[in-house]
Amino acid sequence: MREVKIDKENLIWDEWNVKHIRKHNIVPYEIEELLKNDYVARKTHKDRIMITGRSGKRILSVILEQEEKGYYVVTARDAGRRERRAYRDEKTKKTT
Secondary structure, three states, X not given: OEOOOOOHHHEEOOHHHHHHHHOXXXXXXXXXXXXXXXXXXXXXXXXXXXXXXXXXXXXXXXXEEEEOOEEEEEEEEEOOHHHHHHHHHHHHHHHO
């Protein structure tokens, strides 16, 4: 995992990605909330970034694509079992 600092002001929203994440029962506020907490980030295919973190009681995985003006939210969903485990393991490393 690597350190990436992303602020909610750096997120790029448009009608398409807001509608897309809504299909996964997620709203932009939840992603912005995730960024206020500790999260882990890693590179994925196509040089995108996956961040996994907590928003309320949910652990979410968000795929971002870095652009000139910020980070475009490609998709977001509830984290899968492996992603949740990696997130918890990384948080445990930070506290020890």
